Amino acid sequence: MAKSPAIRKTADKPRSTPSTTPSPDTQRGNGDELQQQAGGDHPVMTTQLGIPIADNQNSLRDTPRGPTLLEDFILREKITHFDHERIPERIVHARGTAAHGYFELTESLAEFTTARVLTEVGVQTPVFTRFSTVAGGAGSVDTPRDVRGFAVKLYTQEGNWDIVGNNIPVFFIQDAMKFPDLVHAVKMEPDRGYPQAGSAHDTFWDFVSLMPETLHMVMWAMSDRTIPRSLRMIEGFGVHSFRLVNAEGKSTFVKFHWRPKLGIQSTVWDEAVKLQAADNDYHRRDLFEAIEAGNYPEWDFAVQLFTEEDAAKFPFDHLDATKLIPEELVPLRTIGRMVLNRWPDNFFAETEQVAYCPANVPPGVDFSNDPLLQGRLFSYLDTQLSRLGGPNFAQIPVNAPKCPFHNMQRDGHMQMQVPKGRVNYEPSSLQGDTPRASLAQGFKHFAERPADDGAKGRVRAESFADHYSQARMFFRSQSEVEQAHMASAIVFELSKVATVHVREAVVGHLQHVDAALAQRVADGLGMDALPPAPAAAVQPQDMPLSPALRIIDRMKPTLEGRCVGLLVDDGSNAKSVATFKKAVEKAGATVKIVAPKVGGAKMDDGSRLPADGQLAGTPSTVFDAVASILSTEMGNKLSREAAAVDWFRDAFGHLKAIGACPGSQAIVQAAGIEPDAGVMDPKDSKAFIAAAQTRQWDREPKVRTLA
Numbered sequence: 001m002a003k004s005p006a007i008r009k010t011a012d013k014p015r016s017t018p019s020t021t022p023s024p025d026t027q028r029g030n031g032d033e034l035q036q037q038a039g040g041d042h043p044v045m046t047t048q049l050g051i052p053i054a055d056n057q058n059s060l061r062d063t064p065r066g067p068t069l070l071e072d073f074i075l076r077e078k079i080t081h082f083d084h085e086r087i088p089e090r091i092v093h094a095r096g097t098a099a100h101g102y103f104e105l106t107e108s109l110a111e112f113t114t115a116r117v118l119t120e121v122g123v124q125t126p127v128f129t130r131f132s133t134v135a136g137g138a139g140s141v142d143t144p145r146d147v148r149g150f151a152v153k154l155y156t157q158e159g160n161w162d163i164v165g166n167n168i169p170v171f172f173i174q175d176a177m178k179f180p181d182l183v184h185a186v187k188m189e190p191d192r193g194y195p196q197a198g199s200a201h202d203t204f205w206d207f208v209s210l211m212p213e214t215l216h217m218v219m220w221a222m223s224d225r226t227i228p229r230s231l232r233m234i235e236g237f238g239v240h241s242f243r244l245v246n247a248e249g250k251s252t253f254v255k256f257h258w259r260p261k262l263g264i265q266s267t268v269w270d271e272a273v274k275l276q277a278a279d280n281d282y283h284r285r286d287l288f289e290a291i292e293a294g295n296y297p298e299w300d301f302a303v304q305l306f307t308e309e310d311a312a313k314f315p316f317d318h319l320d321a322t323k324l325i326p327e328e329l330v331p332l333r334t335i336g337r338m339v340l341n342r343w344p345d346n347f348f349a350e351t352e353q354v355a356y357c358p359a360n361v362p363p364g365v366d367f368s369n370d371p372l373l374q375g376r377l378f379s380y381l382d383t384q385l386s387r388l389g390g391p392n393f394a395q396i397p398v399n400a401p402k403c404p405f406h407n408m409q410r411d412g413h414m415q416m417q418v419p420k421g422r423v424n425y426e427p428s429s430l431q432g433d434t435p436r437a438s439l440a441q442g443f444k445h446f447a448e449r450p451a452d453d454g455a456k457g458r459v460r461a462e463s464f465a466d467h468y469s470q471a472r473m474f475f476r477s478q479s480e481v482e483q484a485h486m487a488s489a490i491v492f493e494l495s496k497v498a499t500v501h502v503r504e505a506v507v508g509h510l511q512h513v514d515a516a517l518a519q520r521v522a523d524g525l526g527m528d529a530l531p532p533a534p535a536a537a538v539q540p541q542d543m544p545l546s547p548a549l550r551i552i553d554r555m556k557p558t559l560e561g562r563c564v565g566l567l568v569d570d571g572s573n574a575k576s577v578a579t580f581k582k583a584v585e586k587a588g589a590t591v592k593i594v595a596p597k598v599g600g601a602k603m604d605d606g607s608r609l610p611a612d613g614q615l616a617g618t619p620s621t622v623f624d625a626v627a628s629i630l631s632t633e634m635g636n637k638l639s640r641e642a643a644a645v646d647w648f649r650d651a652f653g654h655l656k657a658i659g660a661c662p663g664s665q666a667i668v669q670a671a672g673i674e675p676d677a678g679v680m681d682p683k684d685s686k687a688f689i690a691a692a693q694t695r696q697w698d699r700e701p702k703v704r705t706l707a
Contacts, residue, residue: 047073047074047077048081051074056074059072059075060072060074087352087353087387087388087389088386089138089387090132090383091183091383092134092135092183093133093134093149093151094132094133094136094138095133095137095138095139095140095141095197096130096132096149097130097131097231097351098128098129098130098344098350098351098354099128099129099287099291099340099342099343099344100126100127100128100340100341100343100344101126101127101128101129101296101338101339101340101341101342102124102125102126102127102338102339102341103117103124103127103301103336103337103338104123104124104125104336104337104338104339105119105122105125105335106121106122106334106335106336106337107333107334107336108121108335109244109303110246111246112244112246112305113244113245113246113252113364113365114245114246114364115158115161115362115364115365116156116157116158116364117154117156117157117161118244118335118365119364125154125156126154126155126402127152127153127154127155127338127340128152128153128155128350128354128398129150129151129152129338129340130149130151130351130356131148131149131150131151131231131234131283131287132148132149132151133146133147133148133149133197134146134147134148134149134166134186135186135187135197135199136196136198137196140196140197141197141276141280141281142279142280142281142282142283143227143267143272143276143282143283144197144198144276145199145200145221145226145227145269145489146197146198146199146221146226147166147167147168147221147226148166148167148228148231148234149164149166150166150167150234150235150236150237150258151163151356152236153354153356153399155401155402156362157403158362158363158403159360159362159401159405160360160399160401161360161361161362161365162356162358162359162360162361163238163256163358164238164356164357165237165238165239165256166236166237166239167225167228167234167236167237168221168225168239169237169239169255169257169324170216170217170239170321170323170324170470171239171321171322171372172211172214172217172218172322173211173213173214173321173322174213174320174321174371174372174460174464175371175372175375175460176371176372176375176376176379177375178211179372179379181207182214184203185203185206186203186204186207189202189203195496199221200492200493200496201496201497202497202502205493205497205502206499206502208506208509209502209505209506209509210505212468212509212512212534213322213464213467214322215467215468215471215509215512216322216323216467216470216471216474217322218471219471219474219486219513220474222489222490223474223482223486223489223551224267224268224482224485224551224552225264225551227266227267227272228264228265228266228267228283229265229266229267230262230265230286230287231283231286231287231297232260232286232287232290232561233260233262233266234260234264235258235259235260235264236256236257236258236299237256237257237258238255238256238257239321239373240255240321240358240368240370240372240373241254241255241319241368241370242254242255242361242366242367243365243367243368243446244305244364244365244366245365245366245444245446246364249446249447251308251366251446251448252305252307253305253307253308253310253311253318254303254304254305255303255325256301256302256303257301257302257303257304258299258300258301258302258338259299259300259301259302259332259334260297260299261297261299261300262298262556262558262560262561263554263556263558264554264555265555265556266551267654268485268655268695268700269485269488269489269492270653270654270704271621271650271654274619274621274650275621275622278618278619278621279622282622287340288343289590290561291340291342291343295561295590296340296341297340297561298337298339298340299337299338300334300336301335301336301338302332302334302335303332303333304325304327304330304332304333305330305333306318306325306330310330314329315469315541315543316463316466317461317463317464318368319368319369319370319371319461319463319464320463320464321370321372322467322470324470326473326543326544326548326549327546327548328544328548344398349396349397349398350397350398353388353393353396353398353399354399355380355384355387355388355393355394355396355399356380357377357380357381357384358373358376358377358380359377359380359381363441363443363444366446369448371460389413389414390412390413390414391412391413392414395414395415395417406435408425408426408435410424421433421434465538466537466538466540466541467512467537467538468509468512468536468540469538469540469541469542469543470543471512471513471540472512472513472514472540472541472542472543473543473545473546473549474549475513475514476514476545477545477546477547477549477550478549479550479553481552481697481700482550482551482552484706484707485706486517487517487521487524487706487707488524488706488707490517490521490524490707491520491524491525491707494506494525495524495525503527504527504531505531507521507522507525507527507531508530508531508532508533508534509533509534511530511533512533512534512536512540518530520707521707524707552697557693557694558587558693559584559587559588559589559624559689559692559693560587560589561588561589562588562589562590562624562625562692563590563591563592563622563623563624564584564589564590564591564592564623564624564625564626564627565591565594565613565618565620565622565623565625565626565627566580566581566591566593566594566626566627566628566629567594567595567615567626567627567628567629567630567644568593568595568601568603568609568611568629568630569595569596569601569630569631569637569638570601570602570631570634571601571602571603571604571630571631571633572601572603572604572609572630572631572634573603573604573629574603574604574605574607574609575605576661576682576683577603577609577629580627580629580682580685580688583689584685584688584689584692589624589625589692592612592613592618592623593610593611593613594611594613594614594615594618594647595609595611595614595615596614596615596616596638596641596644598611598613599611604631615641615643615644619643619647620646620647620648620654620656621654623656624656625651625656625657625659625688625691625692626647626651626656626657626658627658627659627660627661627682627688628648628659628660628663628667628682629661629682630661630663630664631663632662632666633663634663635661635664635665635666638664638666638667639666639669639670640670644667645667645670645671646671647667648660648664648673649671649672649673652673652679652703653703653704654695655678655695655696655697655699655703656678656692656695656696657678657679657680657688657691657692657696658673658678658679658680659681659682659688660675660679660680660681660682661681661683662681674702676698676699677691677698678691678699
């Protein structure tokens with residue numbers, strides 16, 4: 001079914017209409033006549049090889065009612081290309097959106113690395129950043145509970161650097177050997193082909209119940225981090241420890257962080273579910289509209305730097321991707337910023353064909369021995385060979401470096417370069433301008449001294465054996481509201497699991513995370529008693545709490561980058577609308593007009609106010625706050641309209657500020673709303689703006705029962 005989300009605020013372009021009735025020749029597809037009808041100076045349509053096309057409406061026939069002729073090379077080319085338009089989608093991160101922009105360094109790390117992109121302050125390096133969900137296919141939706149990919153391609157002067165991470169700093173597994181199993185478990189179940197884009201099913205939680213290393217990431221996945229309000233309001237993490245290597249060959253470990261300028265903000269679960277119905281493309285549309293309006297998304301780039309000696313003192317192994325380094329232990333150091341300021345010209349050519357690989361690093365950046373990272377260094381390159389048709393995918397414009405490059409790689413599918421000269425090997429003496437390796441400028445791997453810590457074998461380090469301590473730290477570091485959200489999320493997910501012993505096994509593991517959490521989940525599932533906790537390889541520690549891991553306490557109190565919906569109808573007060581709109585826009589928000597009819601509403605002064613969205617197709621879920629300016633007559637009329645009642649009821653249930661004018665009181669009453677501090681007359685724009693800068697968390701216990 002077609003969706004009717006909030007409409008983008010752009011003026012419709014006028015369309016030329018033919019001044020005469022099409023002639024019979026035109027109806028049969030005369031190209032010149034059609035071009036004249038369309039208006040403008042259009043280029044002549046051609047085949048892929050430049051042959052002009054006279055008629056793009058009709059295939060070549062023996063007679064007007066006769067068979068189509070095989071000699072119609074234009075038809076054959078068009079259909080053949082269409083039949084081959086699709087390429088294999090990504091195994092994970094299939095549904096994504098992306099934008100161009102730049103990275104600018106604000107503090108040099110020359111002490112730690114030779115990478116020019118991290119040492120040359122003020123230089124703007126082009127980037128292409130792709131955000132994605134993980135579990136769903138390319139045709140799924142934007143807003144399920146899921147991890148979000150956060151991949152940045154920096155086109156540096158020393159080659160492309162891909163920081164390929166997520167909006168969560170840890171991962172489910174410790175070793176790349178388990179990645180196929182994890183993805184198979186979380187994807188659609190193979191015998192039934194569902195559920196799509198969600199982890200609330202038996203196979204995923206069966207995997208979790210048997211792999212306790214997943215518990216830390218599961219806590220993050222059940223938090224509000226995985227139901228973000230906007231891609232502009234998520235953090236990005238490189239996940240793994242990398243190395244920075246300086247001119248003397250000295251190594252410093254580093255973790256990469258992207259921090260949104262707008263602050264972190266998430267939806268509430270009921271809102272996320274309803275957003276799927278309101279707009280499958282909610283996050284994609286939000287990013288597009290922000291860039292088009294000139295409200296460019298921006299992130300601070302920060303690093304955590306630490307030495308081998310520092311790492312030895314950590315109460316965990318930093319090479320374990322299921323562990324994070326708390327900011328309280330190693331503070332973040334902000335060294336740059338990223339701004340996204342241009343939408344791709346073509347979604348397929350750029351967003352779909354972009355190929356990221358964590359192995360793409362410039363000189364001065366190197367890898368750690370994280371076993372999950374080591375597997376990713378191979379996997380990302382390997383998957384592009386099937387997705388993009390062969391080894392020449394780096395020649396696709398979005399993947400091509402923007403610095404000089406020279407090599408002896410030749411031929412293969414879709415070779416688009418034309419190498420010149422006799423020599424295609426190295427070394428050679430037959431040609432003076434062939435590329436040579438450079439010891440001075442070339443990439444140097446850190447000369448790590450291997451530790452004498454045992455014999456070769458398929459084993460994991462004992463330092464990877466603590467699966468519960470950081471999961472416990474993360475849960476206990478959350479506010480009471482966030483803990484309740486997490487408990488409720490686990491109850492919801494496990495309620496979708498039909499296999500009883502899987503539910504019981506997961507609750508058993510939760511006892512090692514937090515006994516009260518396990519009890520809340522057991523009660524939410526209707527268990528008569530707590531299942532036994534499994535034996536832990538390492539007894540969990542009570543680590544110092546990390547308030548930096550919260551969201552609600554760190555939400556930026558601002559309307560900047562937010563969107564307010566204003567409901568109007570015929571007879572609305574034009575002056576009040578203009579005054580409210582001006583105040584809210586001054587505070588940094590966008591205001592979108594919603595009316596019962598998409599043509600807008602006739603104001604009390606006789607003017608017509610265009611609408612950005614129709615009430616029935618623009619629910620309050622797509623806004624950060626809502627307000628209404630209605631006459632009493634129209635308010636009474638709309639109180640009998642389900643879409644209007646739901647508009648207010650959902651906004652209240654989703655803890656949003658509501659500017660309810662006196663004329664809309666009948667709707668408010670029909671919605672069963674008992675006004676609180678977050679409901680006020682929109683005439684008090686100052687109070688509305690203050691309330692709209694955050695959610696009304698005190699309201700939540702009144703509108704829903706949490707675990």
